[in-house]
Amino acid sequence: MSNKENDRNLEIKTPEGYLPVVKPEVFETKQGLVYLQSPGIAVISVPSVDLRGIQGFLDGFPEELGFSDFLKDPTPLPSAETLCKFAGQLCYESFGPNRTVNEYAVKYFENIMESGHGSVLEHANVTMLWWGISRSLTHELVRHRAGFGFSQVSQRYVGGKTLRFVERPEYAGDPYLHKLFEDRIDRAQQEYEAMTDYLVAKQKEGAEILGAEHKTDLRKKVRQAARSLLPNETEAPVVVTANIRAWRHFLNMRGSEHAETEIRRAAFESYRCLSRIAPLLFGDFKVVHLHDGTHGLSTPFPKV
């Protein structure tokens, strides 16, 4: 991937009041089949925090502890930091005047990272839509179990009209490989259509290739049989929700230079989004410039 191409992709569009979006270009083969060359990421949900309800809890402690003034901290924090800091301070009932005030929240979260007290980061969740990513990428993504939730496009329920593909950077940068890619996905789409047409026709003739209950869920049965010929480079949009601790672990694993190129790129773009939303919770990550012009991530606190 050239630096120019990479730079274009790193642009995060953040119109006033909107959550971060990384918008990839959409391409078409000569036959009009759509494909993408880089991941799209839209942050669609971040924590919504309102601590006013805790005032009654604070007021119930002896007045000399000074807990009642906890909410009068003049320094606002982003929502994820507000939530995680409150959760962490609850652990030690650090609500009095000697607590770490928001002005020193950077130091507070450094202590959390250093001491590995990562459970407080599990309270804040961030949801993103990822598109322009291949089925190979999502196969790796869904291996992340702890703290993650996924909703991925179903190849059993969604058929040929929305089929799109993802070109790897290695192919996009080489005219011969690029042509092979375009020819291959055109062929894959045609074979998919031909297979679904054949299966539908045979079932209607009563051949029962798909089993005896073909009258119910015929389309689903046709697609679940036909999808097996689709390549790994088929696009597989997914909604991903994870808490901050889980995102950090993901960035550490998949932002590594040893991670597969496509998922590393998606991890890097996610990091760009996450560090906008919760700068103090991802501030320890450093961008690593790799030999091939791409980027990786590293942190001194890999296991929080």
Ligand SMILES: Cc1cc2nc3c(=O)[nH]c(=O)nc-3n(C[C@H](O)[C@H](O)[C@H](O)COP(=O)(O)OP(=O)(O)OC[C@H]3O[C@@H](n4cnc5c(N)ncnc54)[C@H](O)[C@@H]3O)c2cc1C
């Ligand atoms: C560079 C690279 C190469 C890889 N190569 C391969 C490969 O060749 N083959 C392959 O199959 N996979 C491979 N993987 C996937 C890898 O093995 C993990 O499945 C994936 O990275 C998810 O990591 P995780 O289990 O730490 O994450 P999560 O599932 O999110 O778990 C987070 C953490 O929670 C804890 N945890 C989660 N579940 C359990 C549990 N059941 N018991 C105890 N503790 C738990 C662990 O501390 C874990 O690190 C590779 C990953 C990378 C980054």
